[in-house]
Amino acid sequence: MSCVLLFFFRFAHTLLHLLKGNIGTGLLSLPLALRNAGIVLGPVCLLVIGVICVHCMHILVNCSHQLSERSKKSSLSYSDTVAAGMQTSSFQLLRRGAEFGRLLVSFFLVLTQLGFCSVYFVFLAENIKQVVEGSQGNNVDALDTEAVCEGVDLRLYMIFLLPFLILLSFISDLRTMAILSALANIAMAASLIFIFDVGDPRRLPLVSSWRKFSFFFGTAIFAFEGIGVVLPLENQMKDSAQFPQALNIGMAIVVVLYIALATLGYLHFGDDIKGSITLNLPHNSWYLVKVLYSFGVFVSFAIQFFVPVEILLRPLLEHSRNNWKQPVELLFRMFLVCLTCLVAVLVPRLDVVISLVGAFSSSALALVFPPLLELIILSPPPPTNIIKNLLIALLGVLGFLTGTYVTMEEIIYPETQNRQCTNSSWTTIAPHSNLTT
Numbered sequence: 001m002s003c004v005l006l007f008f009f010r011f012a013h014t015l016l017h018l019l020k021g022n023i024g025t026g027l028l029s030l031p032l033a034l035r036n037a038g039i040v041l042g043p044v045c046l047l048v049i050g051v052i053c054v055h056c057m058h059i060l061v062n063c064s065h066q067l068s069e070r071s072k073k074s075s076l077s078y079s080d081t082v083a084a085g086m087q088t089s090s091f092q093l094l095r096r097g098a099e100f101g102r103l104l105v106s107f108f109l110v111l112t113q114l115g116f117c118s119v120y121f122v123f124l125a126e127n128i129k130q131v132v133e134g135s136q137g138n139n140v141d142a143l144d145t146e147a148v149c150e151g152v153d154l155r156l157y158m159i160f161l162l163p164f165l166i167l168l169s170f171i172s173d174l175r176t177m178a179i180l181s182a183l184a185n186i187a188m189a190a191s192l193i194f195i196f197d198v199g200d201p202r203r204l205p206l207v208s209s210w211r212k213f214s215f216f217f218g219t220a221i222f223a224f225e226g227i228g229v230v231l232p233l234e235n236q237m238k239d240s241a242q243f244p245q246a247l248n249i250g251m252a253i254v255v256v257l258y259i260a261l262a263t264l265g266y267l268h269f270g271d272d273i274k275g276s277i278t279l280n281l282p283h284n285s286w287y288l289v290k291v292l293y294s295f296g297v298f299v300s301f302a303i304q305f306f307v308p309v310e311i312l313l314r315p316l317l318e319h320s321r322n323n324w325k326q327p328v329e330l331l332f333r334m335f336l337v338c339l340t341c342l343v344a345v346l347v348p349r350l351d352v353v354i355s356l357v358g359a360f361s362s363s364a365l366a367l368v369f370p371p372l373l374e375l376i377i378l379s380p381p382p383p384t385n386i387i388k389n390l391l392i393a394l395l396g397v398l399g400f401l402t403g404t405y406v407t408m409e410e411i412i413y414p415e416t417q418n419r420q421c422t423n424s425s426w427t428t429i430a431p432h433s434n435l436t437t
Contacts, residue, residue: 014237017229017303018250023257023296026223026358028276030258031265033223035273037216038207039266043259046220050255052392053224056370057247063373064231075235078228078365079105079311085373094376105369108361109228110308114340115358120301121165121344123276125157127290155345162341168302169309169333173236183295204270218403221396222358223258225366228307309333359403367396 034042064076067084076084083102086094129152208216234243265277274280313332320328371389375381381389 014233014243014246015250017233018226018246019253022224022226022229022251022254023300026219026225027258027261029219030223030262031269031273031277033216033219034262034266035271036208036212036219039204039263040206041208041213042216042266043263045216046259046262047255049217049220049224050251050258052395053227053366054247054251054255056366056392057227057230057251058244059370059374060227060230061234061243061247063370063377064234066377076231077235077310078109078231079103081231082369082373085376089376090379105365106311108365110311112225112358112361112365113228113304113307114336116304117301117337117340118343120297120304121158121161121341122154122348123297124161124294125154125344127294128161129154129157131287131290154348158341158344162338165298165301165341166334166337168298169305169337170330171302172329183299204266214402215406217399218359218406221363221366221399221403224254225358225362226254227366227370229303232306232310305333305336309336312336356404356407359400359407363396363399363403367399368393371396 030046033046036042037045060078060081063085064081067081067088068074068076070088071084079102082105083098086098086101089095133152230247234240234247237243237246266273269277269280272280309332313329316328316332317325371392375386375389378385
């Protein structure tokens with residue numbers, strides 16, 4: 001018991017950041033994912049996908065270690081690992097395309113992480129708007145579109161959040177955010193405990209149709225895509241040899257949490273569940289839940305923001321004078337935060353767009369690149385590894401195709417109109433909830 005406590009004490013900040021890097025707004029969409037899979041098939045598939053994603057994280061960490069030893073470097077990023085692996089290949093075509101592989105992985109990482117940050121702007125603005133206007137006595141009915149559209153424009157709340165998120169983005173060392181990550185984890189866990197209770201599973205389908213299952217697959221891959229923060233956390237860990245243990249413990253907590261809360265959320269709201277479970281909460285109550293989860297998402301912004309900054313800032317600082325490096329870094333961080341805010345302001349309904357980005361890039365990052373990279377650096381790879389890695393990569397391609405297809409279909413032929421307000425204000429309309437107010 002003392003050894004377990006000592007392990008948690010020594011590597012608490014890594015575990016906390018690992019949890020914050022994987023638990024975010026994707027968690028809020030998992031109850032809807034279960035509706036598209038079934039109350040029995042959904043949790044089973046979540047467990048399978050979670051185990052495969054964790055295995056791919058270990059593959060990436062092991063490949064990074066092997067390649068860093070070969071190249072005599074202390075650490076490698078995700079894109080550097082892919083490029084170094086391609087350079088060691090016996091195929092000339094792969095060696096020539098090493099730089100393209102680096103740029104491709106960097107593109108997917110930046111696109112995914114900045115997309116998450118834009119989603120956080122919309123999520124925070126919507127929740128703050130509901131809390132502020134609800135506390136002022138706006139007892140609006142959840143389906144009363146005209147009443148909901150009243151009040152301050154949602155985009156003004158995004159602009160209000162901008163300076164606070166800019167200041168948060170100036171934190172360049174993840175270890176200094178360990179306390180905030182701990183508080184954020186507690187806040188998000190407490191808020192979710194308040195939401196969920198157990199419903200009657202007999203009223204829910206056990207297995208859904210094949211077409212609906214494709215929606216589940218894309219959402220699940222989007223939620224489990226935390227591979228982008230694995231190597232940055234491992235590189236900042238003092239004793240990196242202990243990182244696989246920290247990764248197993250942290251991701252085990254994530255998988256259990258995903259399955260439990262997705263199942264309980266679906267049991268609670270049933271077929272009324274929405275794309276984000278917070279949309280099922282009434283506008284004029286449950287302030288504590290919205291505040292707690294919003295604080296957790298606020299801290300998550302810095303965790304997700306760290307990866308694209310690390311990728312884009314390095315070449316910029318290499319071409320800057322020493323006395324200009326710090327001002328350039330701060331200005332560049334400010335620019336990226338403003339860019340994510342601008343995207344959120346221009347496209348306030350980001351749920352479908354980010355789902356498309358997640359399906360397009362998350363499947364490649366989480367399931368396609370790691371197994372193919374292992375096949376490249378293992379010479380020659382065992383037959384069992386070839387079959388295993390090709391099956392995982394095929395699963396990733398399937399996730400890319402199905403996720404992209406269903407989100408594009410939703411964009412072209414939306415089933416419900418979420419944008420009820422035009423010109424002056426916009427917000428997401430929540431249906432009547434099963435919760436008592």
